[in-house]
Amino acid sequence: MKRTVVPMGPQHPVLPEPIVLDLVLEDEKVVDAIPTIGYIHRGLEALVERVEYTEFGYVVERICGICSFMHGMGYAVAMEEIMAVEVPERARWLRLIWAEMSRIHSHLLWLGLGADAFGFENLFMHCWRTREEVLDIFEKTTGGRIIFSVNRIGGVRRDISDTELAAIVEKLQQLGAGFAATARIFETDPSIRHRLSGVGILSREDAHAVDAVGPMARASGIRMDTRLTGTHLYDRLDFEPVLETAGDCLARVVVRVREISQSIDLIRQAVDRMPKAEGAPIEVKVRGLPTGEVFERLEQPRGEVIYYIKANGTKYLERFRARTPTFANIPAMIKLVKGCDLADVPNIIMTIDPCISCTER
Amino acid sequence: MDKDAFLARVDRYHRDGWRLAIINTTSILPAEGMDGGAFDISWSFASDQLIEHVRERVLPGEEVPSISTSFGAAFLYENEMRELFGVNVTGMALDLKGQLYQTSTIVPFAPSAIRARLDALGRGDPAPKHEAGAKKA
Numbered sequence: 284m285k286r287t288v289v290p291m292g293p294q295h296p297v298l299p300e301p302i303v304l305d306l307v308l309e310d311e312k313v314v315d316a317i318p319t320i321g322y323i324h325r326g327l328e329a330l331v332e333r334v335e336y337t338e339f340g341y342v343v344e345r346i347c348g349i350c351s352f353m354h355g356m357g358y359a360v361a362m363e364e365i366m367a368v369e370v371p372e373r374a375r376w377l378r379l380i381w382a383e384m385s386r387i388h389s390h391l392l393w394l395g396l397g398a399d400a401f402g403f404e405n406l407f408m409h410c411w412r413t414r415e416e417v418l419d420i421f422e423k424t425t426g427g428r429i430i431f432s433v434n435r436i437g438g439v440r441r442d443i444s445d446t447e448l449a450a451i452v453e454k455l456q457q458l459g460a461g462f463a464a465t466a467r468i469f470e471t472d473p474s475i476r477h478r479l480s481g482v483g484i485l486s487r488e489d490a491h492a493v494d495a496v497g498p499m500a501r502a503s504g505i506r507m508d509t510r511l512t513g514t515h516l517y518d519r520l521d522f523e524p525v526l527e528t529a530g531d532c533l534a535r536v537v538v539r540v541r542e543i544s545q546s547i548d549l550i551r552q553a554v555d556r557m558p559k560a561e562g563a564p565i566e567v568k569v570r571g572l573p574t575g576e577v578f579e580r581l582e583q584p585r586g587e588v589i590y591y592i593k594a595n596g597t598k599y600l601e602r603f604r605a606r607t608p609t610f611a612n613i614p615a616m617i618k619l620v621k622g623c624d625l626a627d628v629p630n631i632i633m634t635i636d637p638c639i640s641c642t643e644r
Numbered sequence: 645m646d647k648d649a650f651l652a653r654v655d656r657y658h659r660d661g662w663r664l665a666i667i668n669t670t671s672i673l674p675a676e677g678m679d680g681g682a683f684d685i686s687w688s689f690a691s692d693q694l695i696e697h698v699r700e701r702v703l704p705g706e707e708v709p710s711i712s713t714s715f716g717a718a719f720l721y722e723n724e725m726r727e728l729f730g731v732n733v734t735g736m737a738l739d740l741k742g743q744l745y746q747t748s749t750i751v752p753f754a755p756s757a758i759r760a761r762l763d764a765l766g767r768g769d770p771a772p773k774h775e776a777g778a779k780k781a
Contacts (some may be wrong), residue, residue: 494663
């Protein structure tokens with residue numbers, strides 16, 4: 284059969300960021316997909332050559348505007364490990380709380396974009412309105428809505444009072460209760476099920492074979508979540524990853540919907556279990572020049588992120604590398620696109636929650 | 645590098661059900677006895693909460709075998725290694741032939757490219773080594 288190549292991207296209504304997939308079609312079936320990225324490659328990793336390690340956190344958190352907090356956190360904890368810095372416990376709890384808030388706002392953002400992609404604009408508006416409330420909490424507690432600059436090597440810059448923490452928990456629980464109706468629509472609406480159920484199925488075996496991470500893997504039944512390592516105080520919380528087994532587009536939506544409720548609960552647990560120590564130290568001053576190397580893993584909203592840092596005893600790092608979850612999920616995306624109908628490609632791409640800025644660095 | 649031993653080790657990870665977590669390349673700048681510099685390449689594998697690394701130091705131009713027959717997702721890292729660092733990866737399951745990234749600088753992370761940038765910054769010689777670690781106030 285004659286094959287046709289249809290380039291999808293770099294600009295496409297469903298793509299918030301530029302990526303090209305050359306879709307090789309036989310009739311309406313996709314038989315191959317060749318990715319091209321690089322349209323927004325900024326060479327951020329190369330900036331270690333000219334930005335001192337004390338300032339490089341500002342660069343790292345600008346890798347992405349959605350994962351900004353967790354990129355900043357990942358850099359800080361990696362450097363703290365290299366420099367053997369013991370971070371005050373309150374700072375670690377605050378990081379966990381902001382990290383889970385990041386997951387909530389990222390999932391809400393994606394659910395809105397997803398709803399828009401499968402033609403449910405009203406749902407898009409509900410999700411983004413809810414997300415605004417989370418951003419309001421970020422603004423109140425960090426001073427920023429997108430870039431927070433609240434992490435620093437040795438701790439965090441801002442404390443949150445115990446009273447304010449209690450108010451945040453109450454606010455998030457109200458938000459969760461209000462979002463429940465929207466969540467029900469995602470899980471049960473016939474038009475959504477029609478578009479997503481049984482589409483883009485990634486089996487458990489395939490998810491393992493292509494090394495999928497994050498909600499992508501968990502929607503295929505793989506119990507994989509960096510938070511299970513217990514680092515960053517997750518060992519003090521009751522946590523079990525949200526799993527689905529269908530592996531289709533709908534399962535990936537459902538995992539993210541349920542992770543919003545889970546993150547709200549994790550924040551409640553954190554506030555309950557962290558010592559009431561308002562005014563306690565939230566950072567230690569760090570001096571000296573780092574030597575050594577480290578791999579650091581975090582569970583970002585899109586999945587496992589890995590940072591590699593090599594320091595050589597100067598004020599400039601020798602190497603900084605971020606392997607983002609979207610980078611890890613591109614092979615899964617290609618796997619899913621092969622064999623699907625052309626009309627399903629946008630939804631399949633959306634449900635990996637691609638963040639090309641993160642991937643490009 | 646001993647390619648056969650390397651591939652056998654990678655294959656063991658595959659057979660034992662580990663996943664590929666990351667392949668990371670670090671350029672080693674040219675130095676005495678290593679005029680063209682080198683690359684430190686780490687292949688990291690994860691299983692449940694464990695992560696292990698296989699590391700090799702290779703010279704520019706030296707052949708590095710693809711592991712994409714065992715770990716299908718490796719092709720992305722390997723294309724990146726070749727495009728950004730100039731590592732000579734051979735046998736990739738999906739060879740994007742230089743189309744993955746559209747960078748204005750050819751192989752921007754090659755040792756010679758980094759050396760040239762550092763020279764331009766007036767940092768031709770590595771900064772003096774200082775005592776490692778941190779002091780807490």
